[in-house]
Amino acid sequence: xxxxxxxxxxxxxxxxxxxxxxxxxxxxxxxxxxxxxxxxxxxxxxxxxxxxxxxxxxxxxxxxxxxxxxxxxxxxxxxxxxxxxxxxxxxxxxxxxxxxxxxxxxxxxxxxxxxxxxxxxxxxxxxxxxxxxxxxxxxxxxxxxxxxxxxxxxxxxxxxxxxxxxxxxxxxxxxxxxxxxxxxxxxxxxxxxxxxxxxxxxxxxxxxxxxxxxxxxxxxxxxxxxxxxxxxxxxxxxxxxxxxxxxxxxxxxxxx
Amino acid sequence: xxxxxxxxxxxxxxxxxxxxxxxxxxxxxxxxxxxxxxxxxxxxxxxxxxxxxxxxxxxxxxxxxxxxxxxxxxxxxxxxxxxxxxxxxxxxxxxxxxxxxxxxxxxxxxxxxxxxxxxxxxxxxxxxxxxxxxxxxxxxxxxxxxxxxxxxxxxxxxxxxxxxxxxxxxxxxxxxxxxxxxxxxxxxxxxxxxxxxxxxxxxxxxxxxxxxxxxxxxxxxxxxxxxxxxxxxxxxxxxxxxxxxxxxxxxxxxxxxxxxxxxxxxxxxxxxxxxxxxx
Ligand SMILES: [Zn+2]
Numbered sequence: 405x406x407x408x409x410x411x412x413x414x415x416x417x418x419x420x421x422x423x424x425x426x427x428x429x430x431x432x433x434x435x436x437x438x439x440x441x442x443x444x445x446x447x448x449x450x451x452x453x454x455x456x457x458x459x460x461x462x463x464x465x466x467x468x469x470x471x472x473x474x475x476x477x478x479x480x481x482x483x484x485x486x487x488x489x490x491x492x493x494x495x496x497x498x499x500x501x502x503x504x505x506x507x508x509x510x511x512x513x514x515x516x517x518x519x520x521x522x523x524x525x526x527x528x529x530x531x532x533x534x535x536x537x538x539x540x541x542x543x544x545x546x547x548x549x550x551x552x553x554x555x556x557x558x559x560x561x562x563x564x565x566x567x568x569x570x571x572x573x574x575x576x577x578x579x580x581x582x583x584x585x586x587x588x589x590x591x592x593x594x595x596x597x598x599x600x601x602x603x604x605x606x607x608x609x610x611x612x613x614x615x616x617x618x619x620x621x622x623x624x625x626x627x628x629x630x631x632x633x634x635x636x637x638x639x640x641x642x643x644x645x646x647x648x649x650x651x652x653x654x655x656x657x658x659x660x
Numbered sequence: 661x662x663x664x665x666x667x668x669x670x671x672x673x674x675x676x677x678x679x680x681x682x683x684x685x686x687x688x689x690x691x692x693x694x695x696x697x698x699x700x701x702x703x704x705x706x707x708x709x710x711x712x713x714x715x716x717x718x719x720x721x722x723x724x725x726x727x728x729x730x731x732x733x734x735x736x737x738x739x740x741x742x743x744x745x746x747x748x749x750x751x752x753x754x755x756x757x758x759x760x761x762x763x764x765x766x767x768x769x770x771x772x773x774x775x776x777x778x779x780x781x782x783x784x785x786x787x788x789x790x791x792x793x794x795x796x797x798x799x800x801x802x803x804x805x806x807x808x809x810x811x812x813x814x815x816x817x818x819x820x821x822x823x824x825x826x827x828x829x830x831x832x833x834x835x836x837x838x839x840x841x842x843x844x845x846x847x848x849x850x851x852x853x854x855x856x857x858x859x860x861x862x863x864x865x866x867x868x869x870x871x872x873x874x875x876x877x878x879x880x881x882x883x884x885x886x887x888x889x890x891x892x893x894x895x896x897x898x899x900x901x902x903x904x905x906x907x908x909x910x911x912x913x914x915x916x917x918x919x920x921x922x923x924x925x926x927x928x929x930x931x932x933x934x935x936x937x938x939x
Contacts, residue, residue: 516882516883518884518887518888518892519888520896520900522882523883523896523901524909526910527883528863528866528880528881529862532863532864532866532867533868535864536840556860556863556864560863576826577820578822601825602825602826608826654837657834657836657837660791
């Protein structure tokens with residue numbers, strides 16, 4: 405582990421070989437149905453979300469996914485959601501609350517999509533609402549950083565009762581390239597930036613930013629173990645009185 | 661008209677001279693007009709386009725409040741941050757603003773309305789949201805919830821404070837939590853977006869107000885212009901993140917000229933007087 409550099413972790417988090425959000429969802433649910441649309445403007449394919457059962461227990465799952473090839477990558481803007489994607493996420497999370505379904509978010513995004521249309525449709529506003537309203541949802545809410553957890557675009561879906569992160573993932577205020585550009589005016593120093601940013605799961609767990617490191621999933625058995633871990637946590641949270649669960653959640657964020 | 665000689669100067673020359681006497685002439689950053697500074701008046705507005713010049717936190721309080729009691733003034737960045745460059749920036753920001761952190765918080769009175777007020781100071785490392793900044797804002801909302809007071813936050817920020825890394829990002833969640841507690845108590849939160857409000861501040865408490873107000877031509881956005889240009893090779897239109905564009909697209913309640921700030925706010929506060937006691 406120690407010979408592993410932080411920048412290697414960045415590359416692993418971005419790797420094309422990583423299990424896709426879709427494969428993850430298919431692995432942890434029995435009968436997943438994708439649900440589309442934000443009911444206001446559009447349907448952002450970068451946000452892949454819907455409902456299904458986990459050991460016969462209904463759950464709502466919201467993922468931000470990258471593409472499998474160049475074409476899908478272009479469609480999902482390399483895993484960068486637009487405001488309508490976040491609006492869809494919020495809609496489905498509120499729906500989960502109505503039907504008392506636990507929520508699982510699976511995050512693999514370099515950040516919210518930076519473009520003019522996204523600005524016009526309220527990128528900042530939608531993230532602000534997902535953070536504020538998401539934190540208030542009266543159902544268990546587990547967030548998992550699967551690959552990249554980039555900035556506010558990732559935080560939008562990571563304000564639950566716990567935040568888990570895959571072994572080969574990163575979670576940071578911005579990309580190491582962006583950090584090097586802003587602080588040192590030199591994007592080529594990304595490698596160095598990754599070291600000082602403390603963006604690996606090992607660093608994040610020390611700071612209490614994440615609560616658990618999930619071993620990288622490469623086969624079916626590992627997927628089953630992940631499902632069992634998730635289900636166990638859902639059971640644990642479901643057994644708690646809602647007020648207690650929420651107070652614990654609020655305290656988690658208040659203490660930063 | 662009195663000084664014909666000055667009119668013969670090229671604009672380049674004029675600006676060069678203006679730079680040497682910054683206390684006399686200013687250029688409006690929005691419409692580009694050269695203005696004799698006294699013409700800006702006490703509210704520091706462009707007489708032509710009403711652009712509201714950036715002002716510090718203390719100056720904003722002076723324009724707005726009949727009296728103001730600040731709190732938590734001693735709070736500052738955690739000493740665990742040791743990067744000398746960051747420490748130097750903090751030192752300079754403290755000197756410039758007279759504040760220990762990027763937001764001034766307290767309880768003030770606006771035409772008789774007792775209100776919890778937070779004012780971000782853009783001169784404090786671009787008004788960036790550090791851990792202490794977030795703590796000050798969270799405590800402001802918590803105090804207001806306890807005392808059943810409305811909150812007004814004037815935002816002016818480049819976003820998260822990069823030097824504090826992911827903990828700065830977490831401030832967005834921390835402040836949002838305090839905003840919701842205040843909201844659940846039936847109390848009003850007015851977010852007043854000033855030039856410039858961007859990044860993580862836009863993506864959290866700046867956009868969480870019950871009412872969203874702004875100043876003329878204020879820059880408000882999530883992704884910065886250069887980030888958009890660099891990432892997707894798109895050149896954004898000139899005014900794509902101006903307050904007027906956001907108003908047009910439905911993301912602001914009103915744009916208020918600075919000379920009307922106090923009367924507008926006291927009007928809104930009066931309508932919400934009684935807070936949760938309104939039935
Ligand atoms: Zn002007």
